[in-house]
Amino acid sequence: MDTLASLADGFAVALTWQNIALALMGCFLGTIMGALPGLGPSNGVAILIPLAFTLGLGATPSLILLTSVYYGAMYGGRISSILLNIPGDEPAMMTCLDGHPMARQGRAGEALALSGVASFVGAFFATWGLVFLAPQLVKVALLFGPAEYFALFALAFMTLGGVSSTNQAKSAFAAALGLGLAMVGVDTQTGVPRFTFGEVHLYDGIDFLVAIVGLFALSEVFIFLEHRGTDKDASTAPRLDIGRITPSLAMLKKCTPTMMRTTVLGFIAGVLPGAGASLGSFISYSMEKKLVDKDNTFGTGDPRGVAAPEAGNNAAAGGALVPMLALGVPGSGTTAVLLAVLLSLNITPGPLLFTQNPDVVWGLIAALFIGNIMLLAMNIPMVGLFVRVLMVPPRILMPVVAMVSFVGIYGISGSSFDLMVMIAFGVAGWVLRKLDVPLVPVILGTLLGNAMEVNMRRAVTIADGDYSVLIGSWLTLGLWAVAIIGFVLPIFVGGVVKARMRGAAEREASITD
């Protein structure tokens, strides 16, 4: 087994005291950056680049530090999702749906520990996938032309139904709103600005981090302000008991099939350069809901609803390294940053990387394994510490949330315009919550809408305006079939479930978002 021998060499490279210390530091900093709303993996990595340069680190140690931050941030994003209902980064959004309800039922410790385990499973198997499948997987990425990407994104939207609301019309409205927001900015296919009102800040479109922090974090603050001093602040005040801080074996067992399935899904989404971790965690959640949610418990604090997106998004993080290393094409924002680092370290990613710089590649992969185990070891004991956040009274917690939101967003873009946009989103989020419109589809529309539109137009342009290209290959037909089944099936099966839903509706409506 050449691969295993190379991997052993990789471990020899990675297992030096310096590299282990760097991995530990990266994991720790990454977890914290992931947990802070606004600061996500890509900013986390970018912030530490100067550190790597100033320390004069070589190629392998730099990459170990930065990828540990990357994996760490993917782990950390879930913490604020579960505890505060504020996603720490985009892919952690889906974890809010069941993670926060669990926390409100006094099971925050379990949710955190379980999601830690799920993150580990996703990242661990994805790293193995990277080891054995990277060269073959590149061929999968090449199968996806614009038409296939469009079908994939359409699939994501068609399975949206019921993800986060009992009222499908409101879900659809929210998704449409998100799609509309995705239109803002210069249209790359014509070079014409749309809905920018001559405002240069809007030319690049709306940064979805700004949208997420506004919609989730600031609107939480507004809701708190509205209810301050009254009994109603129960909606923001979490329960005080932490619950057990380790998941029971029964729960782990129940979640194992979920984690396995979503690891595969997330990994594939990560491998596709145009898809990424957000799509990975989203498809993982919605597919899993369709598959196993027989009693309609998803969205009300179902542990499987926590395990699915976490395994999915961490697997996607590993998957995204495949096209970056093997093709030099970043599959996500963070891998784009890592790619730039590789280039400035005199390493050209691409088809020849595995043969030209084997020590770097295998050292990096070994470091991923080490970092992943460190993260698990670090995260499980820290659960007890994290959940103490819940004991902070809202009157102290909420100003801190507001402060972190503002500082985080300003830190990324250095633009006060973005702060205004964030406030606008905060107000919009508050209004939408009042109207009981789910927020997740809004973000999904913003996040995926642009890629969906652009790929459809690329496909049609290449085919000279012939729309049949969108169903022109077996792969597109397969994706459309899954999409249509995912869309239509719940409508027919829905009748059976409706009765049960009605019972759950009241409870659910008060909890989701």
Add this chain to the structure above:
Amino acid sequence: MTITFRRGLIAAALLGTAPAALMAQGFTPENPECIAPANPGGGWDFTCRQAGKTMQDLDLIPSTMQVVNLAGGGGGVAFAEVVNKRADDNDLIVAASSATATRLAQNAYPGNSMDQVRWLGALGADYGVIAVAADSEVQDLPALMEMIKEDPTSVSIGGGSAVGGWDHLKVLIAAQEAGVEDVRKVKYIAFDGGGEAVTQLLGGSLQAFTGDLSESTGFVDSGDIRVLAVLAPERLEGEFSDIPTAKEQGIDAVGANWRGFYGPGEMSDEAYDYWVSAIEQLYDSEEWKAVMEQNGLAPLDLQGDEFESFVSESVSSITDLSKEIGIIQ
């Protein structure tokens, strides 16, 4: 806890003693800062980080270069910020490239023009390439242009910039020189970065790729793509010397994506001289030559006034081309 603040902290913590400035001049920046007008990971970000690091290694600047990512509007947000709010900041330089000139030429920075800032110097140029997949039947640039002339719809060309952007313009320059009558008919498909476009070229969705040489080196080395022509005035040196130029194939097209810096418009003359000389020393150093070689950057040795007139010429020629193809009126 902004990024800059953290960077400052990290820098301060690690560099308890700043190296003494070796520049025997009236001006030395206290807190040298480089604005990368895009998110981390792109070309401008690279320009700031790599140049900043090398300048520090060479002791051309007294402390670590703080890199601030000020993304938005394809560089327009940073341009407006420098013009409106930081016009007299002597410690500041901003990364720029052909994309900056293209947007200035197409009035894509509303209300801003190139004479509102001071152009400091270039760091090198990344020449354009037109490539096809290795298994393509097309063997040279004239053959590709013939195909476009016969049936423009039969060739989809992908690139990493938006329609009207530099990757698009490069292929139009070549088409124009090759005698394609209506260059507006050339089918250009915009992708998010050259890498994505190359992937689609390999996947068979596209027939040709237009981009920078540096974006394609990995695929050239592996033999996955074949570069039909480099849009340089003469053959490049080193490992790229066997790539034919467009010119030697009878198509007199040159397209370079230059990289460089501008500074605020009301920067003092001492500061201007300081930065021009720092960039000049950086450019002349062995370290920078190594960086250029690694990244496929070809020589472009222009500083100060020379650089300013170079940018001005490229803005006006892009303006003409953009008018011709109808991107601006």
